[in-house]
Amino acid sequence: MSMEITGKILEGNVRAAARLMRGIEDGAPNAVEGLKSIYPHTGRAYIVGVTGAPGVGKSTLVDTLITAFRQENMTVGVVAIDPTSPFTGGAILGDRIRMQKHSADQGVFIRSLAARGWTGGLSKAAISMIHVMDAMSKDIIFVETVGTGQAEIDVTQVADTSIVILTPGMGDAIQMMKAGILEAADIFVINKADRDGANNLKMELQVMLEMKANLPSGWRPGIVLTEAIYDKGTGELVEEIFRHRQFLISSGGLEARRKQRAKLELIEAIESSIKNYIDAGVDKDYLEKLIDDLVQRKTNPHSAALQIINQSIKRVKPLLHNYI
Amino acid sequence: MNSETKLRVLIAKPGLDGHDRGVKVVARGYREAGFEVIYTGLHQTPEQIVNAAIQEDVDLVGLSCLSGAHTYLFTEVVKQLREKGADDITVVGGGIIPEEDIPKLKQAGIKAIFLPGTPLDEIIKWTIENVKPVDRLSPSGK
Numbered sequence: 001m002s003m004e005i006t007g008k009i010l011e012g013n014v015r016a017a018a019r020l021m022r023g024i025e026d027g028a029p030n031a032v033e034g035l036k037s038i039y040p041h042t043g044r045a046y047i048v049g050v051t052g053a054p055g056v057g058k059s060t061l062v063d064t065l066i067t068a069f070r071q072e073n074m075t076v077g078v079v080a081i082d083p084t085s086p087f088t089g090g091a092i093l094g095d096r097i098r099m100q101k102h103s104a105d106q107g108v109f110i111r112s113l114a115a116r117g118w119t120g121g122l123s124k125a126a127i128s129m130i131h132v133m134d135a136m137s138k139d140i141i142f143v144e145t146v147g148t149g150q151a152e153i154d155v156t157q158v159a160d161t162s163i164v165i166l167t168p169g170m171g172d173a174i175q176m177m178k179a180g181i182l183e184a185a186d187i188f189v190i191n192k193a194d195r196d197g198a199n200n201l202k203m204e205l206q207v208m209l210e211m212k213a214n215l216p217s218g219w220r221p222g223i224v225l226t227e228a229i230y231d232k233g234t235g236e237l238v239e240e241i242f243r244h245r246q247f248l249i250s251s252g253g254l255e256a257r258r259k260q261r262a263k264l265e266l267i268e269a270i271e272s273s274i275k276n277y278i279d280a281g282v283d284k285d286y287l288e289k290l291i292d293d294l295v296q297r298k299t300n301p302h303s304a305a306l307q308i309i310n311q312s313i314k315r316v317k318p319l320l321h322n323y324i
Numbered sequence: 325m326n327s328e329t330k331l332r333v334l335i336a337k338p339g340l341d342g343h344d345r346g347v348k349v350v351a352r353g354y355r356e357a358g359f360e361v362i363y364t365g366l367h368q369t370p371e372q373i374v375n376a377a378i379q380e381d382v383d384l385v386g387l388s389c390l391s392g393a394h395t396y397l398f399t400e401v402v403k404q405l406r407e408k409g410a411d412d413i414t415v416v417g418g419g420i421i422p423e424e425d426i427p428k429l430k431q432a433g434i435k436a437i438f439l440p441g442t443p444l445d446e447i448i449k450w451t452i453e454n455v456k457p458v459d460r461l462s463p464s465g466k
Contacts, residue, residue, distance in 0.1 A: 014375075014378055014379060015378055015381075015408070015409065015410065018378060018379055018380065018381035019381055021381065022332070022381040026329040026330070026457075028329075084360075085355060085356075088355065088356050088357070088358050089330070089358040090354065090355035090356060090357060090358045090359050090360065090361065091355060091360045091361065092351055092352070092355050092361045092363060093360060093361065093362045093363070094362075094363050094365075096362060096363075096364050096365075096376060096380075097363060097364060097365035100364050100365055100368060100372055100376070103364075103368075103371075103372035103373075103375045103376050103379075104369070104371050104372055104375060109379055110376075110379055111379060111380065112362050112380055114330075114360045
């Protein structure tokens with residue numbers, strides 16, 4: 001991969017950035033080179049995660065937020081993730097439908113992403129996509145997850161501020177108490193707030209937050225009522241995002257989150273490098289033999305795995321640098 | 325890294341035309357064939373479609389038009405892709421299109437026109453045979 005493409009990305013060239021993103025998603029070997037070279041230029045963008053059940057209005061809300069932050073003269077990136085069919089591997093990515101009015105705005109870059117079997121609401125490639133947008137000097141990047149349920153909280157691992165969207169009529173307080181996703185929120189949005197039950201939901205949420213006797217970070221999540229399709233409540237939500245950012249900066253939480261994120265990314269890189277290089281190094285016949293041995297109970301999976309790892313390391317050590 | 329290239333397709337409705345039943349069927353067909361389909365919805369300008377296609381780095385743009393404005397809208401999409409150096413993205417179209425317009429559209433760079441009644445399999449087969457993902461990061465890729 002040429003360094004030329006890196007230069008173009010840093011200048012904000014959409015085509016070059018889109019190419020690298022595609023390469024990353026498809027696992028093209030030279031995409032790693034691109035990621036390596038842009039990495040020093042990342043870490044400046046503010047990252048906001050948006051999650052919630054299917055149909056609560058994530059895309060519509062992101063659309064209103066794009067407009068609001070453009071008015072603040074900030075450039076915006078959006079990584080929008082939709083599910084992949086577990087049966088065919090195909091996907092319909094429809095998040096753009098709600099955001100298409102920004103397609104002609106050069107200050108906005110929207111990229112749809114299929115989850116490709118990744119659970120947790122994100123896609124494996126999501127964090128790399130964020131890096132590319134960051135390198136393009138986008139000021140704020142929204143990450144919209146797959147419609148999530150109760151435990152898909154991966155977005156908190158990539159976002160500085162995580163927004164969880166709820167709507168009235170989706171279950172009682174017990175649903176909320178058991179849902180890990182609620183613990184992930186820095187800001188709650190109750191969208192479709194014109195519907196019955198919005199104020200009750202707000203009260204239930206407040207009670208639940210009161211029950212959390214000591215908030216580990218010292219941050220008490222705000223609750224914002226919105227009607228995204230009428231652009232109601234957007235201003236308040238933007239203020240809340242800024243307020244949380246200010247809190248993170250002054251409390252040292254931002255640094256802590258980013259450190260945690262760097263650590264996760266490093267561990268993931270180690271794991272995938274090892275996986276890749278084991279894949280490349282395992283002799284098929286040898287693998288077959290081990291599988292037969294397993295079936296006949298001559299060995300066990302743990303010893304067999306160690307055997308494979310040891311053998312692979314010897315085999316591909318000279319090629320190691322190609323896989324990291 | 326393990327390579328798993330998937331074809332990415334952008335499906336769009338340019339212009340003032342509210343009929344999207346057909347295009348949704350096509351989108352579903354592509355999904356079931358294992359493609360990743362970006363659907364941008366109704367009432368798109370050629371500029372919006374072209375920008376979305378470039379941001380999403382798709383291999384194919386499929387346009388649907390039932391309003392009669394296909395000649396202008398389809399050729400405008402091809403023209404703007406060319407202007408932005410993205411003419412390696414294949415453009416196809418479908419909808420209510422008179423037979424006599426097809427040669428004109430093909431000459432303008434629309435690679436295939438699928439008329440009402442075309443079996444889904446035929447569209448998928450055509451796509452698999454004619455659209456290959458380019459090695460985007462090699463020097464020859466733009």
